[in-house]
Amino acid sequence: MRDAPGQPLLDVTELRAWYGDSQALHGVTFNVYQGEVVTLLGRNGAGKSTTLKSVMSIVSRRTGSIRHQGTECLALTSDAIARRGIAYCPEERGIYSSLTVEENLLLPPVIAPGGMSVEEIYTLFPNLRERRSGQGTKLSGGEQQMLAIGRILRTGAKLLLLDEPTEGLAPVLVEQIGAVIATLKQRGFTILLVEQNAHFAAGLADRHYVVEDGRVVDMIARADLAASGARLAAYLGV
C-alpha cells in the first residue's frame, strides 16, 4: 500500500450503471492513488469493463460518485473527462481503419504538458515506427494493442485506464506488454488495469480489487497476495 494515504487520485463510490433497462453495476467502490497500478480482477461479465466505461462516461446512465483529484465527475461528458487527464484504452483496442498508424497515434489531442514524445513512443514500440504509414487496422493484434496504448501516452494524461491489454495475445507479447506497463509506472503514470489474467496482474499491480456481479467484493494488496492465493482462485475459478 501507499506510505502516505492522503487523497486518492480516483475515488469511485457506490457506482451503479445501466445499459438500457438492465443494470450492469450494482455499487462499485474502489480507489486509486497517485503512482499506483491497480487492477480490477473478475470473471467474464462481472462488470470490469463497464466500470472503466462508466468512469469515462461512455455508459450514460449512472449513479454514485466518481471523484478525480477530489472533483466530482459523474455529470461530465466523456470529452471533458479526457481533458481532465484520464486516458482510456478500450478492450477492442479501437484502432481506426480510416486512419494510418501515425494518424491513429497522433489523434488524441494533447491536454497537458508532460506527455511522451512520438519518438519516445516509437522507441517503446519499435514495430509501430516501421509501419507508421500503413492502415491502422492492417496491424497484427499485438501491434494494434501497442498502438492503442501508445496513442494515449502522448496526451499528458496521467491516469491510464487499460481494458484487458493482454487479451488474445501470444505469451511473448503478454510479457512485452507487462514490461511496458512496468516502465509506465516507473515514469509516474497511474494505471487502472482490467484483467482476467491474475497471474499477469500479480507481477504488476500494487493492489487488486475483485469484481463480482457488478460489485467490488474484495481487495487484496500485493503483500497479501501470496497468502490469499486460494481466496483469489475461488473468486476467479470457473
Next chain:
Amino acid sequence: MIEILTNWMDLLPPAPALFGQLLVGLINGSFYAVLSLGLAVIFGLLNIVNFTHGAQYMLGGLAAYALFTYAGIGYWPALLLAPLLVGASGIVMERLFLRHLYRLDHLYGMLLTFGVTLVIEGLVRFQYGSTGSPYPVPASLSGAWDLGFMFMPIYRGWVVVAALVVCLGTWFVIEKTKLGAYLRAATENPKLTRAFGINVPRMVMLTYGFGVALAALAGVMAAPIYQINANMGSEIIIVVFAVVVIGGMGSIKGAIVSGFMLGLAEGMTKVFYPEASTTVVFIIMAIVLLVRPAGLFGAVTLTAAPEAETHATGRALVAPATLRLLVIGALLCGAILPLLVYPVFLMKVLCFAIFACAFNLLMGFSGLLSFGHAAFYGGASYFAAYAMKAWGFDPLGAVLGGGLLAGVLGVAFGHLAIRRQGIYFAMITLALAQMVYFFAVQAEFTGNDEGIQAVPRGVLLGVVNLANPLAMYYFVFACFVASFAAIARIIDSPFGQVLKGIRDNEARAISLGYETGRYKLIAFVLSAAFSGIAGALDALVFQLASLTNVHWTMSGHALLMTILGGVGTLTGPVVGAIIVAGMENYLAQLGAWVAVIHGCVFIVCVMMFRAGIVGEISAWFVRRHAMGSNLYPLQAAEPRIVVSGPAARER
C-alpha cells in the same frame, strides 16, 4: 479505314454544339459533385441523409439574389456571405432537430429533412412564387473566350474551375489533415473519439454547417446560370441522390468523380438523344445497380448499423366480439357518410386511405421506406384515365388494370431497389419514380401539363352508371373495403409474419432460411399494386390524371399519412388519410401554405410522435391497461425505440 472514320465523324453533330453540350454537362456535373460531396460528408458524420440539401442549395442562390436586390451586395461578397448565412441556419437546424435523431434509424433523419424541405420550399414559393428570378453574371466574369472550336463563356469556365477547387480542397482537408483525421475518427467511432477529449458533438454541428454551406455555395454559383426558383433544389437533389447511389456515400472521392462523370454523361446524351437527357442518370443508376449493386466505388458505408428498434408484439387491439361490432359500425358509417358529407371529399379520403394502407404494408410491416410510390399511384391513374377515355374500358377493368400495371412497374422497381437497404432503398425508389415522372412529362398521351382531362367514369359492369356521385362513392367504398381487408389479411398471414420478422431483424430471418429478398420483392409488388388501385380510382373520381399524381410530393403524401396515423398500425394510415385529405381540401385556399403545414406536421411527427396518432393512442391504452386488467395486451406503438414504463415491465 479513313473512309469509315469520316463516315462516323459525319454522324457527330457540329463541333460547337458538341462542345457546348459537353460544357453544359460539365457545369451540371460541377453542381452534382459539390452537392453529393456535401451529402457524403454529412452522412458520414451525422448518419443523416440530408434531404434539405437541395433546398439549402436553392437558399444559397436566393440569399445571393436577396443580398443583391435588397442590399446591393454583389456576387463576390455573396459568394462568402450566402454560404455563411445558410450554413448558420443549418447549424440552428442541427441544434433544434437533427441532434435528437442521431440515435435513431437513418430514415428518421431523412424524414425530418424532407419535412424541413417542404417548409422551406413552401415559404419561398409563398414569398417569390414559382417563377425564376434572374441574377446577373458578375461584370468581372462576363464575356467569353474564343477557344477556336467554340466560345467559352468565362463565367461557366469559372464555375467548373471553382467547383473543382472546392471539391479537391475538401478532399484534401478530409484525407490529409489533422482536422480531417478527427473527422474520419469521429465518423468511424464517435464514442471513443469523444473519450479521447475531442468535442464530437461540436464537430458534428460544424460539419453539418459546412456541408450546408457547400450546398449554398453551389447555389450562389448556379444563380447567374439558372433562374432561381423554389423548385430548383428538389429537382437537382433527386438527381444527386442517384449520383450518390452510383458513387456511394462512403467515399468522398466517389462522390466527386461520379458527380462530374454523370454531368458529362448527361451532356453527351443531350447531343445524341436529347429525349433521354433528363432520365439518363437514373438509367445509369439502374444499370449500376444491376451490375455492381454496391456502387461504382465500393460504397462501403462507414456507419454502423443503427440500434435495433423494439417492436411491441402486436396482439388484437380489442376482444374479437368488440372487433366485429367495430367493423360493422365502420361499414355502416361508411355507407351513411355520403348523405352527410360531400361525397367527392370522401372519395378522395378513400383513395388516399388505400394508398396509405398500401404504403404502410411496405413501410410499417416490411420495414422498407419507399420514396417512389407516386410512380405507382400516378402511373396507374394515367393508365386508368387513358383506358377509360381512349379504349372505353369498364371502370372495374380500368381500376384492376391500373393495379396490374403498377404491380408490373413494382416488379421492375423492386427488383432494382431491394439490392440496397435503408436510405439507399429510399433514394433508389425516389430516383426511379422521378424517371416515371419525366416520362409522363415527355410522353404524348399524358397531355403534359394539362393531363388527361374529362375522363368518363363509365358504367360499372354495364349496369351502374358511375356518373352519379353516390354510385361512384359506393364503388370507391367497395374498393377500399376490399383493399383494406386484403391488406389486413396479408399482414396477418404467415407471409406477413415473415415480413415482420424481416423488418425486425433481417439477418436473423436469413439465418432461419428465409429468402428475404423474395419476400421483400413480393411485399413491394403488392404495395405497388394496391397503390395503383388507389391511383386508378383517383383518376375516375376526379376525371383527371395529371402530373401532380406522379410528382415526388405524392410519395411524400403517402409517407405523411402513414407516419401521422401510425406506422405499422392497421388503422393508422386511414386516420392519416382523413387528416391529410382534410388539410388539402380545407386549406387549399392557403396555397403554398399547405406544403408548409405538411412540412411542419412531418417535423412534429418525427420529433415527438414517432408512433403516430393511432400508435400513441394504443400506447396510452397499453399503459392504462397495464395498471388494471391485462386481458388483452394491446398493439402498441411500433417503430418507437422503447415502449416500456415501469408499469409495462411488470406484466
